[in-house]
Amino acid sequence: MTSTTPAPPGRPRAFDIDEALDRAVLVFWSKGFEGASLDDLTEAMGISRPSLYRAFGSKEDLFYKALERYTEGLTSYFARALAAPTSGAVATAVLHGTVEAATMPGFPTGCLGVQGALATGEESRPVRDALIAWREEGIAHLTRRFQQGVDAGDLPPSADPHLLALYLRTVANGIAVQAASGSSRPELLQVANLALGSWPKL
Amino acid sequence: MTSTTPAPPGRPRAFDIDEALDRAVLVFWSKGFEGASLDDLTEAMGISRPSLYRAFGSKEDLFYKALERYTEGLTSYFARALAAPTSGAVATAVLHGTVEAATMPGFPTGCLGVQGALATGEESRPVRDALIAWREEGIAHLTRRFQQGVDAGDLPPSADPHLLALYLRTVANGIAVQAASGSSRPELLQVANLALGSWPKL
DNA sequence: GCACATCCGTACCGATCGGTACCGAAGGAG
DNA sequence: CTCCTTCGGTACCGATCGGTACGGATGTGC
Secondary structure, X not given: OOOOOOOXXXXXXXXXXXXXXXXXXXXXXXXXXHHOOHHHHHHHHOOOHHHHHHHHOOHHHHHHHHHHHHHHOOOOHHHHHHOOOOHHHHHHHHHHHHHHHHOOOOOOOOOHHHHOOOOOOHHHHHHHHHHHHXXXXXXXXXXXXXXXXXXXXXXXXXXXXXXXXXXXXHHHHHHHHHHHOOOOHHHHHHHHHHHHOOOOOO | OOOOOOOOOOOOOOOXXXXXXXXXXXXXXXXXXXXXXXXXXXXXXXOOHHHXXXXXXXXXXHHHHHHHHHHHOOOOHHHHHHOOOOHHHHHHXXXXXXXHHHOOOOOOOOOHHHHOOOOOOHHHHHHHHHHHHXXXXXXXXXXXXXXXXXXXXXXOOOOOHHHHXXXXXXXXXXXXXXXXXXXXXXXXXXHXXXXXXXXXXX
């Protein structure tokens, strides 16, 4: 007996909501928001259409929840990378983590946060904007971390934290696109290491 | 009187086919292949639906022709960049050109070759694959150019032409994504210059 | 003039889109 | 047991999707 909520009224849900969400992540990841139809989603999740709507609200809400789960799961390397001891180690961990996450065997290639909705029609604009904000948030986290690096002296005083953060995010975006195009993990690791060659030295 | 084909039989076309194609480029560029509906396209092009089909075949064929026109027009900087005197000048021209093309005032942000169809549903896979091939072709051109650079001695003998080409394309992809996310031209120019800092020195 | 070929747009096609009304089933509370 | 709430799926909704049949218009070649 766990200490979870005692037991909600009504008929209990017959499927694992997190497992279903994981399946939705894979569909959105490989086909994008607009390319993923409700039939694609319900088939992959193993549930009927009304069940999906009861559990997640709408296709758009499902996407947001899938993005959240993706962030906390397959992209958790990012939060760990921010905790690396030096700014240089952060940069290395971010790019290496990006390469690994974007070329994970058994998963779609690339990054949900990039290819989920890069250019869309008018009605999917909120989703596109949410992904822009998602990427922007990553830049903001990196900027703060590199400002700490400047303050702590592991970056030169002349270093521009925002520029470095934008640079990392740009290279990570590019890696995601190349992974989606079929580039291999070893190739992209070389690219990441080459990009790290411009990292400011003390 | 020009020296074009004398005059085809039948009723002459009432619109400029290249101008219509330019409009289609803008629609595909900003909304992507899947996000661009036929109503979006016909409205922007100023022609009716059957006219579009007579002139271009299908939505998919229209996209391919739009991509071709985009390549020869707004992305012609790439061909010029390849003709720069040294490998380093090529790299600089490619990234600077990418930034400019991706942040051109009055045009959609980003790059049609990236956001036109990055992740799609099953039925749009040929379009996605065509864009992968389009980007791959750019890498192949750069690889050959940098091999010339190694042979000519403007790159160190240890330089890997393919890796350098993949690196440039990766950064260019990332710049395109960031431009589509709203990053400014000056910001991205700084990013491009930072990326060029890893360029191998003689 | 007459054929002929191509273009024009209106009005339509079946298919698929995202989303929901409905009703029976399955649980807890009294 | 009865009530109540939520879940289950079938079967459907209007809207939009990409694509086309068709009849009138407009040009060239004879």
